[in-house]
Amino acid sequence: MTDDQSSARVFPFRRACPFDLPIEYARLREDGEVPRIPLAAGGHAWLVTRYEDVKAALADDRLSNDRTQAGYPSPVPIPPAMRTNGSILGMDAPEHTVYRKMVKAEFTLQRVNSMAPRVQQLIDEHLDRFIAGGGPADLVSGFAKPLTLAVIGELLAIPTEDLDSLHKATQDMFNGARTKEERHAAITFLDTYFENFIAGKFRSPRNDMMSRVISKNPQLTQTEAVHLARLLLNGGHDSTASMISLGLLTLLQHPEQYKALSEDPSLAENVVEELLRYLTVTDLATARVAARELTIGDSTIPVGDGIYPSTASANRDPEMFEDPEAFRPSRPDVRKHVAFGFGRHLCLGADLARLELQHVFATIARRLPDLRLAVPAKDVQVLDGGFVYRLAALPLAW
Ligand code: HEM
DSSP states (O other), X not given: OOSGGGOSSOBSOOOSBTTBOOHHHHHHHHHTOOOEEEBTTSSEEEEEOSHHHHHHHHTOTTEEOOTTSTTOOOSSOOOGGGOOOOSGGGOOTTHHHHHHHHHHGGGOHHHHHHTHHHHHHHHHHHHHHHHHTOSSEEHIIIIIHXXXXXXXXXXXXXXXXGHHHHHHHHHHHHOTTSOHHHHHHHHXXXXXXXXXXXXXXXXXXXXXXXXXXXXXXXXXXHHHHHHHHHHHHHHTTHHHHXXXXXXXXXXXXXXXXXXXXXXXXXXXXXXHHHHHHHHOTXXXXXXXXXXXXXXXXXXXXXXXXXXXXXXXXXXXXXXXXXXXXXXXTTOTTTTOOOTTOOGGGOOTTHHHHHHHHHHHHHHHHHHOTTOEESSOGGGOOEEOSSSSOEESOOEEEO
16 A cells, blocks of 8 residues: 555554554554555655564665655654754764764673673662652652763763753753744754863863764764764663663563562563563654665655654564563563664664663662552553653652
8 A cells, every 4th residue: 555545643653551552553564554654743654564674674775864855754843954964863874884983882792881880880879869759759750861861971971960951952852842942942052062062072082982982083073073972962861761661660560570570680681672672662763764766565665755664563563573462571582672773773872771771670679679650550641752752750659
């Protein structure tokens, strides 16, 4: 099917409950349809839902990440002036290969593992503070957000007192409910902050991530370094914070898994992989635009059209995962998910996110074995349809 008739509803479709994907995904996977669907933010995009098709699309160099193209789809309207390609996320090969190499060394497994003691220390400090504040308390604002900001803030050597305003500006920039002026003001704030921040790194480099990247890559301009730092700050905390709160909600809905984890922290690795598959909080982050005509399934996608290879749908494809709607950390193919994307843009911070999440869930389950929701599960509010699927708040008691 190549027309809007396949789907009366506009995209992004909403999830029926925090854990169930939009019902349209299962039907499209089954029928093998790659429909052209209307977007809530205006325009159209082609939706790819099968696991094998999603992986093939993300590995296909005929699809581009070029955000300056009018057809590049977005869940919220992006005014033309805001469509920029500054960071590696918006680049295609061969440019992407060159720039990704500059920063890859900072995210090797060895380097990430060396961060484990400090990450654990930050988790302990933030959890101490959260517990000392007394319950019921909101995990999103009281732990998940400040912790993940602290980790990436420390890596980038951003002063702690600046993190909150940077976080707020980043949220405003991506928030379609804000006015155009408010979003522009947020971007100007971020640009000015990071221009000064990076200028300081060029003037007097120290032993922090951006200083090392700048010193080792003399061809990197100040503007490019600004875009990179902004991407790392945003990519480095938002999705991980969302995974902490949605992940904990999932575990509390599966008390036998939470209990098992509280008794055996070595289960954390598989628990995290299965949470990544089950929740896929960045379903809308892997949008592409066709740089050349291509065919997926029965659909021929013309140059300039937008495409959503849905990683959330791929992660629930029964052709790939047995009983995909079940949360089952012991499944044998638990690492085969595409929650971090696939291909050349595969998440650069995946191992750091894994490290943070494994330590967070193991620590919370060990220290708070009687943790429970402080409100009925149906009252937990989800924020759907933005770049990152998230909870507004997660009120907990212990
Ligand atoms: C659970 C947490 C995370 C999830 C689910 C996630 C998800 C993703 C996804 C799906 C992509 C691919 C986007 C595309 O194909 O266009 C991506 C790219 C990226 N992520 Fe993450 N991410 C997470 C955490 C992090 C962290 C902690 C960092 C850094 C500290 C990070 C940095 C990046 C960067 C730099 C890219 C761009 C890579 C490139 O374009 O080559 N992410 N992430």
